Amino acid sequence: MSLVRVHNFSISLDGFGTGEGQTLEAPFGHAGSRLVEWAFETRTFRGMGLHGESAGSSGVDEAFASAWKPGIGAEVMGRNKFGPHRGPWEDHEWKGWWGGNPVFHTPVVVLTHHPRPVLEMEGGTTFHFVDAEPAAALAQARELAGGLDVRIGGGVTTVRAFLEADLIDHLHIVLVPIVLGRGERLWDSLEGLEQRFAIEATPSPSGVVHLILTRRAR
Amino acid sequence: MSLVRVHNFSISLDGFGTGEGQTLEAPFGHAGSRLVEWAFETRTFRGMGLHGESAGSSGVDEAFASAWKPGIGAEVMGRNKFGPHRGPWEDHEWKGWWGGNPVFHTPVVVLTHHPRPVLEMEGGTTFHFVDAEPAAALAQARELAGGLDVRIGGGVTTVRAFLEADLIDHLHIVLVPIVLGRGERLWDSLEGLEQRFAIEATPSPSGVVHLILTRRAR
Numbered sequence: 001m002s003l004v005r006v007h008n009f010s011i012s013l014d015g016f017g018t019g020e021g022q023t024l025e026a027p028f029g030h031a032g033s034r035l036v037e038w039a040f041e042t043r044t045f046r047g048m049g050l051h052g053e054s055a056g057s058s059g060v061d062e063a064f065a066s067a068w069k070p071g072i073g074a075e076v077m078g079r080n081k082f083g084p085h086r087g088p089w090e091d092h093e094w095k096g097w098w099g100g101n102p103v104f105h106t107p108v109v110v111l112t113h114h115p116r117p118v119l120e121m122e123g124g125t126t127f128h129f130v131d132a133e134p135a136a137a138l139a140q141a142r143e144l145a146g147g148l149d150v151r152i153g154g155g156v157t158t159v160r161a162f163l164e165a166d167l168i169d170h171l172h173i174v175l176v177p178i179v180l181g182r183g184e185r186l187w188d189s190l191e192g193l194e195q196r197f198a199i200e201a202t203p204s205p206s207g208v209v210h211l212i213l214t215r216r217a218r
Numbered sequence: 219m220s221l222v223r224v225h226n227f228s229i230s231l232d233g234f235g236t237g238e239g240q241t242l243e244a245p246f247g248h249a250g251s252r253l254v255e256w257a258f259e260t261r262t263f264r265g266m267g268l269h270g271e272s273a274g275s276s277g278v279d280e281a282f283a284s285a286w287k288p289g290i291g292a293e294v295m296g297r298n299k300f301g302p303h304r305g306p307w308e309d310h311e312w313k314g315w316w317g318g319n320p321v322f323h324t325p326v327v328v329l330t331h332h333p334r335p336v337l338e339m340e341g342g343t344t345f346h347f348v349d350a351e352p353a354a355a356l357a358q359a360r361e362l363a364g365g366l367d368v369r370i371g372g373g374v375t376t377v378r379a380f381l382e383a384d385l386i387d388h389l390h391i392v393l394v395p396i397v398l399g400r401g402e403r404l405w406d407s408l409e410g411l412e413q414r415f416a417i418e419a420t421p422s423p424s425g426v427v428h429l430i431l432t433r434r435a436r
Contacts, residue, residue: 013233013405013411013412013429014233014403014405014406014408015231015232015233015405175393175419177412177417177419177429178410178412179405179408179409179410179411179412180409181405181407181408181409181410182409185232187231187232187233187397187399188232189399190232190397190399191397191398191399191400192396192397192399193231193397194231194395194396194397199395199425201393201395201421201425201427202421203419203420203421203427207417207419209419209421209427211231211395
């Protein structure tokens with residue numbers, strides 16, 4: 001059975017998955033890179049060629065980070081993960097934060113109220129711009145995934161919308177020991193979530209805590 | 219040197235240290251006992267005679283729970299930890315949630331805008347009702363503590379006020395894997411707290427995660 005998974009989704013102690021004030025230069029707003037620095041050190045993220053040339057770590061952070069890709073046939077992401085622009089598309093040259101050969105190498109459904117033609121990138125990534133509610137977007141992603149799992153890639157609003165719709169089977173949260181104070185909160189509107197998920201916590205020597213939420217049998 | 223310590227302070231995944239709607243029957247409002255159940259299982263809490271007669275656990279939860287008392291000479295608590303009443307005291311028979319022989323066995327400073335005579339209880343607990351800002355309340359508690367440490371006992375508003383005033387040296391938070399959705403948030407107004415504290419996380423087989431925040435050298 002095809003599962004719906006979230007991986008490497010970092011939040012602060014106060015529950016913010018991103019800061020305030022996203023711009024081209026600051027995808028996470030005032031949070032800067034603080035939410036994702038733990039990942040930059042891992043072999044998986046180093047292997048994407050984004051964060052330096054050294055081999056990267058192979059401990060518990062890497063064990064969790066590396067699970068993001070195997071078995072995934074498509075990703076769904078919110079528009080704010082794709083880029084900092086709002087409203088109708090004005091810059092059609094913008095093709096995401098990831099350069100000409102994005103790290104996904106699968107179809108990616110980008111949720112937006114503003115349609116745009118499919119973007120075919122090098123390396124197998126195709127961006128499909130879709131105006132749909134979570135269930136319909138997931139159906140489309142499942143079709144594109146060819147029987148494999150679907151990853152919900154973020155941002156916060158997108159993950160929360162899929163949790164509200166009870167569409168997520170596996171949720172990997174990384175609790176980063178910082179207090180951001182402002183931004184987008186993950187847990188809002190999810191009162192009682194623990195009734196639907198088993199929750200396991202694993203601390204890392206890097207200082208983060210990995211939380212794995214697994215959907216209970218339905 | 220006398221330290222200011224917080225122990226066994228439970229919060230939900232979404233950062234609430236208590237629920238909504240405190241009453242005489244529900245000290246934690248809609249949270250019920252869910253934030254403190256981990257503690258009820260420990261030998262320390264069983265030893266207070268509040269939570270059953272069996273011996274209680276002796277694992278990591280107990281290791282942290284038992285640290286609440288040694289070296290403490292006084293506690294400071296907010297009025298809502300002392301009782302559910304608001305405004306001027308109308309029921310002078312109310313002497314706290316803990317019966318005639320409270321678990322503290324030290325002086326306790328209760329923060330309130332409504333003065334009231336000192337309450338001397340069995341077993342060495344005395345409740346001192348004080349209308350003061352954190353720094354002044356702490357000075358009074360330190361005097362009562364006779365050179366020992368002072369515990370900030372809660373609730374959320376009180377712990378947060380002492381953190382804002384940068385008066386806390388040791389903060390033991392227990393992250394309980396539930397999403398409460400509403401109540402009083404601990405982390406609000408504390409952006410950048412990690413710059414003042416070293417933070418260590420230890421998970422427990424009970425499902426909670428113990429967070430120890432230790433004030434960095436000033």
